[in-house]
Amino acid sequence: MSTTGNTRYVAQTLADLWKDKPAISLITLVDITGPQRPDTTPFKTADVVGIGTLTWGLREPPRVRDFITGMDPAWVKDKPCFVFTTARVMAGNVCSNMLSALHKKNGITVGYLELLAPGNFYGLPAQGKRTVWGMDERKKIAPFAEKMHALFLSPKKHSKSGSLFSSAFSSLLLSDAQIKEMVGEVLFSSSKCVRCGLCARQCPFGAISMNESGPVWTKAKCESCSRCFNYCPKQAIVYSKLDPNFAQYRFIPGKTPVDGSFNTKEVSNS
Numbered sequence: 370m371s372t373t374g375n376t377r378y379v380a381q382t383l384a385d386l387w388k389d390k391p392a393i394s395l396i397t398l399v400d401i402t403g404p405q406r407p408d409t410t411p412f413k414t415a416d417v418v419g420i421g422t423l424t425w426g427l428r429e430p431p432r433v434r435d436f437i438t439g440m441d442p443a444w445v446k447d448k449p450c451f452v453f454t455t456a457r458v459m460a461g462n463v464c465s466n467m468l469s470a471l472h473k474k475n476g477i478t479v480g481y482l483e484l485l486a487p488g489n490f491y492g493l494p495a496q497g498k499r500t501v502w503g504m505d506e507r508k509k510i511a512p513f514a515e516k517m518h519a520l521f522l523s524p525k526k527h528s529k530s531g532s533l534f535s536s537a538f539s540s541l542l543l544s545d546a547q548i549k550e551m552v553g554e555v556l557f558s559s560s561k562c563v564r565c566g567l568c569a570r571q572c573p574f575g576a577i578s579m580n581e582s583g584p585v586w587t588k589a590k591c592e593s594c595s596r597c598f599n600y601c602p603k604q605a606i607v608y609s610k611l612d613p614n615f616a617q618y619r620f621i622p623g624k625t626p627v628d629g630s631f632n633t634k635e636v637s638n639s
Contacts, residue, residue: 370402370422370433372573372596374620375455375486378502379510380421383453386514392522401436404575412444417521418476420467421453423594427461429454431592432573437470445476451517453482479520482513488618549593553610555586561605568597568606 371377377400384396397411412418422433429437450471454463464481472478484506562583569577569584576590577597584597584606598606599619608615 370430370436370573371400371455372402372423372594373488373599373618375488376421376423376453378620379453379455379482379484379486380419382510383419383514386511387518390518393518401432402573404573409444412440415444415448417449417451418445418471419451419453419517420471421455422463422467424454424456424460424463425592425594427459427463429463429466430594433467434470437467440474442474445471445474448476449479449517449521450476451478451480451482453484453513455484455486457486457488459485480513480517482509484509487620549591551610552593552595552608554608555591555593555597556607556609557583557601558605558607559583561603563603563605565602567600567602571596571600 371380377398380398384398387393387396397415399407399409399411401407420433420437422429425431428434450468452464452467452471454460456463460483464483468478468481485503486506487502559582564579564581564583566579566584569579573594573596574590574592576587576592577584578587579585593608595608598608599617601617604617
């Protein structure tokens with residue numbers, strides 16, 4: 370799941386690193402970001418399963434949590450499984466939770482990767498805004514890809530442990546409702562809004578509909594992921610409790626700086 374394009378960027382990078390490796394004939398990326406039910410056929414036939422997501426309040430977003438819970442155990446039973454996450458500040462329990470959930474379905478959990486990515490959400494004031502994919506983070510991807518490939522080829526080396534450090538963050542975790550309360554209500558400026566409907570089309574949860582006045586949010590569906598905020602071409606969307614200077618961010622192929630230079634790789638920013 371990728372709401373700004375960061376996680377999609379990492380998934381595509383891993384796929385590119387693996388595509389010419391021995392014993393790997395096909396890599397399929399399945400996007401579960403949108404409100405439509407994703408095509409799960411690749412999970413049924415895959416020999417290895419990997420799940421990547423953004424970090425949402427120190428854990429996986431409800432959408433990812435529900436997807437893994439609803440997975441047919443046959444999709445992962447006795448298969449190597451790995452997970453990764455992109456976080457603005459810290460990854461918290463994301464990887465631990467996902468590995469534990471896959472382990473309960475008898476998946477063979479082999480590894481995880483946590484990356485601090487550019488963004489604008491839930492950052493600490495002292496950190497400022499991170500807008501560049503730094504080398505310190507990007508250089509973690511290739512070794513992880515090599516390690517995972519070696520484990521894919523050597524089933525006996527796999528570990529089924531899904532326990533990392535969940536207890537360290539348990540006291541810091543907010544409820545889903547508290548996370549939404551932290552950022553406040555989603556609002557829009559009627560003077561800036563041009564009624565283009567992009568926010569409604571980009572919403573992963575189908576929480577936005579359009580009428581003559583502009584977008585309307587269904588609170589029960591909204592997960593406060595900030596995708597509508599980041600994609601609005603007129604910057605007409607705001608959160609009622611966030612700093613007015615809270616700026617837009619999304620990974621744009623050819624425009625988002627990577628290690629101080631612009632990334633030219635064509636990667637979907639879905």
